[in-house]
Amino acid sequence: MRRTFLAALTVATALCGLPATQTATAVPSSPQRASAAQAGPEEHCGGIQKISGGGNNANVKLCAKVGQAGRFMNIATGSNCWNALHTWKYCDVTGPWKMFHEGKQVADGPLNSPVPYVGPGTYEVVADVSVHAHDDSAFSGTRLHDTMTSTFTLTSERKDPPxxxxxxxxxxxxxxxxxxxxxxxxxxxxxxxxxxxxxxxxxxxxxxxxxxxxxxxxxxxxxxxxxxxxxxxxxxxxxxxxxxxxxxxxxxxxxxxxxxxxxxxxxxxxxx
CATH class of the missing domain: 2.60.40.2230 (Uncharacterised protein YcnI-like PF07987, DUF1775)
Known part of the structure; x- marks a missing residue:
């Protein structure tokens, strides 16, 4: 019954944790700093950052995705969790992020959920990351926290979301x-x-x-x-x-x- 949409934004992880407000708000006119804008979709990923605590570890990366229509973007995550004795089946990442251009905040939202696209330019993304490692093992329920920063240059043309x-x-x-x-x-x-x-x-x-x-x-x-x-x-x-x-x-x-x-x-x- 589920349909496939040409401009669907992929949510990278299934989130299991405490509810977090998801708000898609209007954004100001975007800075036109990048080279000539082009049509989406577009995806860029930052480097992998290791988050550790209590002998538990997670490799996490931030990715900036722009939908095909140039109307929405998504700060997504990729991750895997392990310790010396176990690798978890699920490694979920949640948390809020903020996006800055030349020191000015231009967007924010929850990880892995779409918000209006800000337009072409070079942006710094700062995310307060919470990692939840879980499965049916005795180690299930481990949580890790850290702040991650990545810089992305986006080139897709921006269109107002309907x-x-x-x-x-x-x-x-x-x-x-x-x-x-x-x-x-x-x-x-x-x-x-x-x-x-x-x-x-x-x-x-x-x-x-x-x-x-x-x-x-x-x-x-x-x-x-x-x-x-x-x-x-x-x-x-x-x-x-x-x-x-x-x-x-x-x-x-x-x-x-x-x-x-x-x-x-x-x-x-x-x-x-």
Whole structure:
């Protein structure tokens, strides 16, 4: 049931941890410092940094990705975790990042989730990285923390995104349930339709205009879809129950149709 989108941004890791606010906000006009702009997609990765603590280690790198349409970018991560006795099956990286141009902050966001692209130029990215190493072994649950810095030169032409998505997780209640608020805006002029699609185990919504399908896609996860009208700002209230680590995270995807081509953005919301 899941569709493939020409401009989908790849989220590099499945995140399992405490919820973190994901906000896609408007950015100022970008500095035109690089050589002649070209069409995306584009990806650059910094060097590998070793993060260590208590005999545990993780190799982590930061990557800057720009979508094919030149509207969104993603500061993604690649990682592996180990110690002298064990190599973990999962090595998840979360945390906030900030992007600077000539000492001025021009963007920020959570790792592995799309935000509006700032445009061509040379940028410094500073990320507060949290690494969660886990599997079904006795060593599961190890966490490491550090600050990483990488410099990227981006050349893709910037275009204003026709849509934005903001995800705000609430606090977990005594029953282990978390509230998630999705706010999607439709600012496109030529796009004819849009759909916000959310997958996850233990999710539910009572938001008018949304439909819920149980166990039909993605490992029997629940599927919620909400139509977004032209010029509309839609808020979707979602409840997410506490689930096993292997069944998280909650994944969202917003797709829209421009002529005969379908485009999209996507992201993950951590769960405990």
């Amino acid at each position: 849509y934005t998505v903001e995800v705000t997780p609430g606090q977990r209640n005594q029953q282990g349930e978390t509230s998630l608020t999705f706010t999607a805006t439709h600012q496109g002029k030529t796009e004819t339709q849009a759909d916000l699609m959310i997958w996850g185990h233990g999710i539910s919504t009572a938001t008018p205009g949304c439909k819920t399908y149980e166990g039909r896609v993605r490992d029997e996860a629940t599927f919620v879809t909400c139509g977004i009208g032209k010029g509309e700002k839609k808020t979707v209230e979602l409840a997410a129950a506490k689930v096993e680590p292997g069944k998280c995270p909650v994944t969202w995807e917003l797709s829209w149709l421009n002529g005969k081509q379908t485009f999209g953005i996507e992201g993950n919301v951590p769960c405990a």
